[in-house]
Amino acid sequence: MTLLDELSAILGEAFAAAGLDAAYGRVARADRPDLAQFQCNGALAAAKAAKQNPRALAQSVLDKLDASDVFSETAIAGPGFINLALHDAWLAVRADGRNGWRSPSLEKLVIDYGGPNVAKPLHVGHLRAAIIGESLKRITRAAGDEVIGDAHLGDWGLQMGQLISELELREPDLPYFDIDAQGPFPADPPITLADLEAMYPAASAACKEDEARAGLAREATKALQDGRPGYRALWRHFVDLSVAAMKVDYADLGVDFDLWNGEADADPLIPEIADDLRDRGLLETSDGAEIIRVARDDDKKEMPPIIFRNSRGAVGYHATDVATIVDRVRNIGPDRMLYVVDARQRLHFEQVFRAVDRAGYFREDRLEHLWFGTMNGEDGKPFKTREGGTLKLRDFIDMVTDKARARLVENGLAEGYGEAETAEIAQKVGIAALKFADLSNPRTSDYIFDIDRFTSFEGKTGPYLLYARARIRSVLAKATGAGGVIAIAAPEERDLALALAGFADAHRDAYQKRLPHILCEHAFGLAQAFSKFYAACRIADEADDEVRASRIALAEAVAAQLDMIFDLLGLPAPNRM
Numbered sequence: 001m002t003l004l005d006e007l008s009a010i011l012g013e014a015f016a017a018a019g020l021d022a023a024y025g026r027v028a029r030a031d032r033p034d035l036a037q038f039q040c041n042g043a044l045a046a047a048k049a050a051k052q053n054p055r056a057l058a059q060s061v062l063d064k065l066d067a068s069d070v071f072s073e074t075a076i077a078g079p080g081f082i083n084l085a086l087h088d089a090w091l092a093v094r095a096d097g098r099n100g101w102r103s104p105s106l107e108k109l110v111i112d113y114g115g116p117n118v119a120k121p122l123h124v125g126h127l128r129a130a131i132i133g134e135s136l137k138r139i140t141r142a143a144g145d146e147v148i149g150d151a152h153l154g155d156w157g158l159q160m161g162q163l164i165s166e167l168e169l170r171e172p173d174l175p176y177f178d179i180d181a182q183g184p185f186p187a188d189p190p191i192t193l194a195d196l197e198a199m200y201p202a203a204s205a206a207c208k209e210d211e212a213r214a215g216l217a218r219e220a221t222k223a224l225q226d227g228r229p230g231y232r233a234l235w236r237h238f239v240d241l242s243v244a245a246m247k248v249d250y251a252d253l254g255v256d257f258d259l260w261n262g263e264a265d266a267d268p269l270i271p272e273i274a275d276d277l278r279d280r281g282l283l284e285t286s287d288g289a290e291i292i293r294v295a296r297d298d299d300k301k302e303m304p305p306i307i308f309r310n311s312r313g314a315v316g317y318h319a320t321d322v323a324t325i326v327d328r329v330r331n332i333g334p335d336r337m338l339y340v341v342d343a344r345q346r347l348h349f350e351q352v353f354r355a356v357d358r359a360g361y362f363r364e365d366r367l368e369h370l371w372f373g374t375m376n377g378e379d380g381k382p383f384k385t386r387e388g389g390t391l392k393l394r395d396f397i398d399m400v401t402d403k404a405r406a407r408l409v410e411n412g413l414a415e416g417y418g419e420a421e422t423a424e425i426a427q428k429v430g431i432a433a434l435k436f437a438d439l440s441n442p443r444t445s446d447y448i449f450d451i452d453r454f455t456s457f458e459g460k461t462g463p464y465l466l467y468a469r470a471r472i473r474s475v476l477a478k479a480t481g482a483g484g485v486i487a488i489a490a491p492e493e494r495d496l497a498l499a500l501a502g503f504a505d506a507h508r509d510a511y512q513k514r515l516p517h518i519l520c521e522h523a524f525g526l527a528q529a530f531s532k533f534y535a536a537c538r539i540a541d542e543a544d545d546e547v548r549a550s551r552i553a554l555a556e557a558v559a560a561q562l563d564m565i566f567d568l569l570g571l572p573a574p575n576r577m
């Protein structure tokens with residue numbers, strides 16, 4: 001049970017004893033921490049419903065409240081708020097705060113995140129998808145859900161046909177292009193990763209400029225999807241080259257998928273899904289294409305149909321997403337599927353979710369598009385490199401690592417540690433800066449990438465938290481004696497205990513709302529409370545044995561809780577700086 005749940009249950013009993021609905025007893029952190037620790041606003045709503053005076057009703061609830069061991073203070077404030085403060089002794093035993101929240105209804109989840117595309121450079125949308133998705137995977141898993149993270153590679157679209165036709169134009173004599181060849185084909189790829197990465201922009205530009213060239217790409221896409229052996233073999237090489245490189249980048253970013261499935265994996269299901277939909281009258285032909293209508297009478301905006309197969313017979317993004325859902329139902333059997341994908345794809349997912357619901361494949365209310373805003377550059381447009389190009393994850397990681405290194409030097413940190421450790425610390429600080437900035441901005445907002453602010457050791461930043469963690473560890477390393485029973489005396493100890501005791505609530509909120517920034521706020525509040533405690537109270541050099549043991553126990557609890565939060569957010573942390 002979380003602290004707020006526990007307090008709400010106590011207040012709820014008092015409301016029930018006063019003849020009111022226990023649900024009115026919901027307790028929250030006080031809006032004004034200078035006036036109270038917690039508050040319950042239920043008397044206002046209860047009084048409104050019962051047409052009574054709220055202050056009088058609040059008093060009748062307090063008369064029934066039987067919790068003198070819990071609350072040191074209960075008071076009615078303003079129009080009928082109930083303000084509450086906890087006894088230090090009651091709080092102290094809840095200050096450990098090492099446990100997050102456990103969900104009462106354990107579910108099996110698939111989280112579809114990352115979504116990188118074969119041979120295409122990652123753009124900022126992919127960066128956020130990876131960082132937020134990884135954190136949501138950890139947050140849900142820690143709550144007890146069984147969670148499967150799937151990268152859902154973009155490996156089946158037009159870009160594959162563009163690449164195949166590009167190579168065919170450049171090197172028509174390769175065995176893959178012999179239309180009669182059935183294989184086997186060479187085991188080694190005919191090109192390198194660098195070739196592949198260079199080929200993609202060339203192919204995509206050529207297709208934009210030249211309609212005939214674009215036609216070749218479409219034909220190649222269709223032939224690939226129809227199973228032409230040489231194209232399939234070539235495609236496999238492209239995917240393998242790309243995935244090997246992606247794995248290295250994602251590992252540096254602390255992102256790790258359970259499944260590396262792609263759009264292509266669901267492709268074999270498409271013919272039978274099409275037959276099923278057609279038989280049931282759900283697949284209609286329109287201008288030579290096969291579509292599924294998803295509009296509803298009460299729609300406020302236009303809701304175009306899904307294009308299941310285009311007029312040239314090729315399947316695209318809609319169909320592979322429908323088929324992927326069917327595939328997951330069969331092979332994984334999840335209770336829910338969560339998609340951590342750019343806000344720009346909201347219409348796409350709404351269409352797909354409606355289509356699978358209409359077909360009876362999976363319920364719409366168990367499909368969640370957890371969309372996110374854009375990481376912008378200072379011009380307010382999606383972040384680009386200085387040259388105006390798309391972000392390459394590798395370059396981006398290098399950029400923040402360099403900046404982090406400069407920051408360490410500026411702050412006189414990690415001095416004299418030797419080159420290997422300094423480099424490792426700089427990388428961790430850089431990645432933590434980048435990830436914390438991304439996670440602490442509410443998922444649904446856009447934000448501006450400000451490398452100076454994000455890498456600063458002051459303010460609500462990853463480096464600040466890393467530093468706080470390292471400092472607590474160094475304090476603990478210096479302290480003699482073990483942690484003992486927590487006893488609260490100083491106000492800074494009380495505030496720190498209150499912060500610690502809020503962890504499970506923060507975890508629950510972040511889980512239920514699918515918003516990792518709630519945990520970032522909590523972590524920042526905890527680190528700040530520790531700083532004040534550290535400034536006001538002696539720890540390692542406290543003379544009184546019992547007081548020292550209590551303070552060591554508080555510091556240990558902070559260190560343990562920060563570690564858990566870092567794990568939930570997917571932040572790396574050096575042990576010293």
Ligand code: ARG
Nearest residue numbers: 112115116117152154321341
């Ligand atoms: N590859 C896609 C893109 O770059 C993202 C995939 C998201 N997941 C999905 N099931 N559609 O836009």
